[in-house]
Amino acid sequence: MPSNQTNKSTEKQSRHSLKGQKLALKQPLSLDGGGFLDPVTIGYQTYGTLNADKTNAILVCHALTLDQHAANEHPLNGRSGWWDHIIGPGKPIDTDKYYVICQNVIGGCLGTTGPAELNPKTNEPYALSFPIITIGDMVRAQAMALEQLGIDSLFSVIGGSMGGMQVLQWAVDYPGKVFSAIPIATAAQHSAQNIAFHEVGRQAITADPNWRGGAYLSEGVKPHKGLAVARMTAHITYLSEPALQQKFGRNLQDRDKLTFGFDADFQVESYLRHQGITFVDRFDANSYLYITRAMDYFDLAADHDSSLAEAFRNTKTRFCLVSFTSDWLYPTAESKAIVKALNAVAANVSFVEIESDKGHDTFLLDEPEMFATISGFLDSAARARGLEKRRSA
């Protein structure tokens, strides 16, 4: 049984060992594209304590460029976890009540097997010999890891953006194992516009001569410029036009007037360049290719006669969907399509569209209405599940 790992104990570890917990899958991972991935290591973090009945586990699923370090200091940059404000004692995902697990996805680059890891057949990094993976593969690997950790069912699965895709995939592929599900700012299939933005990012990476056909790690270089351009493009889509206008407008960066040159005259340019530069230090370019591809391939209805409702038929899972008004990457209409499909099969579903001008990335921000929605839904589901309120005990 996994031990209780608190933030405090994590902080005591050295920077090196902070790379976190790891687990080797005991079986090869079968892949949607055919074949198997073997061996597979899963990097993961846990918070809180698993109860004796093993009924209080919550799986947190991360988005494209995030990782398992949801509520602990990040081993690479020392920053606090990306959901540190949501996961912890007394927080919306209350670690006094729940046992929280977050795993780095297959194809990732922070502990779980991905294209930057050594291919045991060649003793070189996988690079493009890594198989194309899907959201289904990510979820299958998570399920195998949980089984090895002795967790047979999940009280809840929660995540935003690509994390939300995993939540939906969990509910469809493991209907008996998911008591409740909270997909946030997500969609049941990737839209043409979203595929288009991902394709631009991939083109930017592969256009970088340092990408070397994917073999940059073996050749001792990195396609930092291409990866930075990919990140900058994507980052614009994570925000909203009003948010950019309010935050930056046409404000100048460290200058009183236009320089009539190509320097970053405008704050928004400086901000974007910073986003690109800091990203390349923490993320692998090939992982970016593989994970964006997995998202593009995501289409829950496709395997169910193109019927999203059919995918959810007979589900017993309680759903709570959340969208944000200014999210133009995964707009509210995408969540509504899921709600409609769930209603069509008489599923237990609630849906909240939260007013926010901060765009897609609102799911990562200090958004009180989202906090209240998550904690309220979890409280209600906990009562239905018969979980004791440990804090008031």
Next chain:
Amino acid sequence: MPSNQTNKSTEKQSRHSLKGQKLALKQPLSLDGGGFLDPVTIGYQTYGTLNADKTNAILVCHALTLDQHAANEHPLNGRSGWWDHIIGPGKPIDTDKYYVICQNVIGGCLGTTGPAELNPKTNEPYALSFPIITIGDMVRAQAMALEQLGIDSLFSVIGGSMGGMQVLQWAVDYPGKVFSAIPIATAAQHSAQNIAFHEVGRQAITADPNWRGGAYLSEGVKPHKGLAVARMTAHITYLSEPALQQKFGRNLQDRDKLTFGFDADFQVESYLRHQGITFVDRFDANSYLYITRAMDYFDLAADHDSSLAEAFRNTKTRFCLVSFTSDWLYPTAESKAIVKALNAVAANVSFVEIESDKGHDTFLLDEPEMFATISGFLDSAARARGLEKRRSA
């Protein structure tokens, strides 16, 4: 006086001479950033016949990657002009009634002096020694060219996107010379989000090692990959999410199922790659840097105590603004801000928001309501200007 050049006569010319008419400015061009550009050649095309009073001239202003070939076969790719459906006998901009001029902008790469032209001081292409230019500089050069062509005033100035910026700049800088103005799908200042998308494009170009600090022409290479990525990113912003979904959705390209690889499985990927590849053959990478910069710098209110209304004070010009419902690059709110400023100074202004799901690029498409708006407004302005209806005579 300029001669009447019809499409027919143009077609008789050889492909080489199809590069069109050129004119050398007789004076150096003073620049908003300081200094002068000298010599300056202007590439332009004309359609229709200037009347004896010289009162029927319409200046058509082009967008970022377009050029003076608005209504004739393009000399590089043989395609028909970008506004061929709007300019011509009996068309919304009726060449039986009006004399139409379209000039390639300063900084461009198809006849007008830009960074790809030889710097007379070095006998090498200007590259980054070309001065930063503004929309104001573009318009000043156009005014000088028109003066040399014997045209002292314009019956109308019309253009979409960056063309619309020039229209607005014309009305502000030459209030006595512009009888009517039709800014389409544009804004009075470039927003933070638009600056951000441009910056990503510039970063993609300058990240290409073949850019060579801008000196690629001297070194016999071209930053085609970076320029293609810039174009692909921008192209997404010219369309709309619904248009992409309807046109491509998740349709596969020349295959029945996903290939589980990085080929262009999806039609939208194939389409975007095609947009990138074809663009680099017709456009200069440094021109892309300079013209996007000019757009970023555009802020009509900035020189008028940050008051857009003040910029238009005492204007006698009749305005007709057009926006499109699904344009998220220059959304209707931007046109409304201009209308509000014009109303504040009691200008003669009409405004039409056209229902379209085709996004920003609707201004280039076969959009009957836009055609009717343009021809109706021009008819009305022609009556006010006392222009005879030549077709019915």
